[in-house]
Amino acid sequence: xxxxxxYRDGSGEYYxxxxxxxxxxxxxRWCVDACPQSLFAIExxxxxxxxxxxxxxxxxxxxxxxxxxxxxxxxxSLPCTTACLPAAITHSW
Amino acid sequence: MIVVGIDVGSKNIHVVVLxxxxxxxxxxxxxxxxxxxxxxxxxxxxVAAAGVTHGDIEYVVATGVGRKAxxxxxxxxxxxxxxAKGAFSLMPAVRTIIDVGADxxxxxxxxxxxxxxDFAANEKCAAGAxxxxxxxxxxxxxxxxxxxxxxxxxxxxxxxxAQCTVFAESEVVSxxxxxxxxxxxxxxxxxxxxxxxxxxxxxxxxxxxxxxxxGVACNVGFVKALEETLDVRELHVLPDPEYxxxxxxxxxxxxxxxxxxxxx
Amino acid sequence: MTEEKHEFWxxxxxxxxxxxxxxxxAGSITVGxxxxxxxSQAVVLTDGRLFAFCSTRTGSNSPDSAIKAVGGALQGTGMxxxxxxxxxxxxxxxxxxxxANRAITEIACHARGANFMAGSGVRTILDMGGQDCKVIRCDxxxxxxxxxxxxxCAAGTGRGMEVIADTLGVPIEDIGARSFEIDEExxxxxxxxxxxxxxxxxxxxxxxxxxxxxxxxxxxxMAERVVSLIDRIxxxxxxxxxxxxxxxxxxxxxxxxxxxVEAVKxxxxxxxxxxxxxxxxxxxxxxxxxxxxxxxGAAA
Numbered sequence: 287x288x289x290x291x292x293y294r295d296g297s298g299e300y301y302x303x304x305x306x307x308x309x310x311x312x313x314x315r316w317c318v319d320a321c322p323q324s325l326f327a328i329e330x331x332x333x334x335x336x337x338x339x340x341x342x343x344x345x346x347x348x349x350x351x352x353x354x355x356x357x358x359x360x361x362x363s364l365p366c367t368t369a370c371l372p373a374a375i376t377h378s379w
Numbered sequence: 380m381i382v383v384g385i386d387v388g389s390k391n392i393h394v395v396v397l398x399x400x401x402x403x404x405x406x407x408x409x410x411x412x413x414x415x416x417x418x419x420x421x422x423x424x425x426v427a428a429a430g431v432t433h434g435d436i437e438y439v440v441a442t443g444v445g446r447k448a449x450x451x452x453x454x455x456x457x458x459x460x461x462x463a464k465g466a467f468s469l470m471p472a473v474r475t476i477i478d479v480g481a482d483x484x485x486x487x488x489x490x491x492x493x494x495x496x497d498f499a500a501n502e503k504c505a506a507g508a509x510x511x512x513x514x515x516x517x518x519x520x521x522x523x524x525x526x527x528x529x530x531x532x533x534x535x536x537x538x539x540x541a542q543c544t545v546f547a548e549s550e551v552v553s554x555x556x557x558x559x560x561x562x563x564x565x566x567x568x569x570x571x572x573x574x575x576x577x578x579x580x581x582x583x584x585x586x587x588x589x590x591x592x593x594g595v596a597c598n599v600g601f602v603k604a605l606e607e608t609l610d611v612r613e614l615h616v617l618p619d620p621e622y623x624x625x626x627x628x629x630x631x632x633x634x635x636x637x638x639x640x641x642x643x
Numbered sequence: 644m645t646e647e648k649h650e651f652w653x654x655x656x657x658x659x660x661x662x663x664x665x666x667x668x669a670g671s672i673t674v675g676x677x678x679x680x681x682x683s684q685a686v687v688l689t690d691g692r693l694f695a696f697c698s699t700r701t702g703s704n705s706p707d708s709a710i711k712a713v714g715g716a717l718q719g720t721g722m723x724x725x726x727x728x729x730x731x732x733x734x735x736x737x738x739x740x741x742x743a744n745r746a747i748t749e750i751a752c753h754a755r756g757a758n759f760m761a762g763s764g765v766r767t768i769l770d771m772g773g774q775d776c777k778v779i780r781c782d783x784x785x786x787x788x789x790x791x792x793x794x795x796c797a798a799g800t801g802r803g804m805e806v807i808a809d810t811l812g813v814p815i816e817d818i819g820a821r822s823f824e825i826d827e828e829x830x831x832x833x834x835x836x837x838x839x840x841x842x843x844x845x846x847x848x849x850x851x852x853x854x855x856x857x858x859x860x861x862x863x864x865m866a867e868r869v870v871s872l873i874d875r876i877x878x879x880x881x882x883x884x885x886x887x888x889x890x891x892x893x894x895x896x897x898x899x900x901x902x903x904v905e906a907v908k909x910x911x912x913x914x915x916x917x918x919x920x921x922x923x924x925x926x927x928x929x930x931x932x933x934x935x936x937x938x939x940g941a942a943a
Contacts, residue, residue: 287790288789289790290789292795294871331748332748345794345795
């Protein structure tokens with residue numbers, strides 16, 4: 287399942303996408319510790335698979351929460367996408 | 380030398396008249412539905428207040444979202460350029476300028492020479508600018524001034540769930556109905572907005588000294604909330620903050636006039 | 644038998660019950676409850692067949708809204724919630740359904756419910772709710788393959804439409820039809836943000852636009868917002884629309900035009916209301932989970 291977490295408002299589109307079919311195969315789950323804002327959590331989804339999700343409170347604030355990791359925040363690549371072994375995580379902006 | 384700067388905002392139009400580099404008058408009028416008409420009226424008022432006539436004006440520069448709507452100007456500049464010019468002139472130590480208006484907010488980083496190095500904006504979403512606090516104060520039937528002042532009395536931190544002005548209105552109304560105190564709600568609202576503005580400032584890069592202008596800088600509750608969220612030693616509120624853009628535009632007008640005369 | 648109650652001019656509440664089913668003879672009774680931010684629904688299945696449903700306005704309290712919705716569905720049947728063998732809660736208030744055995748997201752429930760209502764050919768579901776907008780891609784069994792949701796921004800949601808309805812003084816139920824009573828389709832309102840779109844609508848009226856024309860411009864803008872969400876994950880037929888705004892032809896037809904795909908419509912004689920898709924899916928999940936439990940119990 288492709289899970290798109292985030293939103294689109296007047297200022298733009300901000301989605302963090304997790305491909306849960308790839309995520310299931312991962313045992314390391316490094317994304318959880320890699321994110322400086324602790325946005326990732328491992329939870330059982332509706333079909334009882336343990337996969338990464340974006341914390342519910344953060345889903346509506348991705349523009350603000352992720353801004354620290356975007357180029358102007360001093361990061362060259364995003365910690366979460368770098369840490370994700372199965373390449374399940376992508377950002378829309 | 381008489382020059383004029385006009386900031387055509389979506390809500391208000393600000394006009395500043397400079398005489399030999401000093402502010403001779405400052406006028407604000409609502410933009411309404413006819414921006415050109417309102418700008419002419421504001422200009423007339425400012426000219427009268429400065430004790431000069433239309434014929435005395437040597438250069439007019441316009442800025443603001445509606446700057447293209449008014450024809451009687453010699454030059455137009457972006458809000459970023461106007462804000463940077465105005466703030467740096469008032470405070471040469473400034474390196475990060477924040478301008479929070481009714482519909483838009485922006486953060487500008489400048490170097491030691493006042494040159495713009497980077498900038499970020501919150502635009503097209505009411506939750507990122509003054510419209511947010513204004514809408515909440517209206518929903519709670521409190522004046523905007525009182526809403527800002529009363530937030531200073533709160534010691535609670537209540538995070539807001541809604542990140543949209545429309546949804547937040549319902550949220551504050553249900554908070555009032557569940558007997559949350561007005562001061563705590565006011566603080567929650569100002570904190571929420573400060574969070575979005577400070578995230579914007581960090582996108583531009585935060586470097587002290589930090590100064591704030593624009594209409595929302597008059598809101599004491601917002602300034603305090605932003606100071607806390609940015610975690611800086613001091614957030615300098617520029618004098619007559621709502622005139623920052625118009626003031627900067629007028630200074631640019633003065634520069635361009637001198638340039639024109641030098642060329643002649 | 645059907646009962647329709649008009650409590651607010653905004654939209655009507657609804658209760659429906661199947662004729663000729665004696666629930667006391669049923670082998671299994673499962674219930675799905677969908678507590679949304681604006682409306683709540685309850686669906687009762689007997690042996691996996693639709694027995695009753697109720698759609699009502701959500702109050703300030705999620706557990707009370709759940710109880711009210713279930714109470715409405717069971718009114719006059721003699722059944723109480725204790726007779727249900729498995730209850731699944733869904734929606735924004737799903738963790739607050741007091742008698743639920745399990746909570747499942749509205750994404751999974753909508754897909755399941757749409758699969759039941761509109762057939763196993765459904766592959767793309769658009770749900771335009773009171774405070775959110777979501778697009779779901781699913782397989783022939785109603786399992787979610789891809790989803791995208793926007794519950795941060797009012798543009799593209801029922802609340803956004805309510806703001807414009809209030810600004811223009813038009814009852815929400817009339818907006819769709821009136822948006823087509825115009826000479827020429829106008830350009831969409833340029834502001835995405837509902838707050839700014841409201842000022843823009845007022846300015847257009849002042850500039851001489853008729854109310855219908857402004858409605859058309861707003862419906863067109865809302866359709867565009869929704870289409871950009873759909874485009875992110877793509878549309879595959881059959882395409883089905885649920886949620887309050889499904890009843891607004893002004894938005895629905897413009898969406899269909901823009902994506903070039905027509906939504907499947909439930910047959911005119913159908914008793915099913917697209918608004919119950921979430922609760923229906925929840926009740927179906929309850930049915931499947933109950934059977935799984937019973938099989939495991941039998942094996943032990």
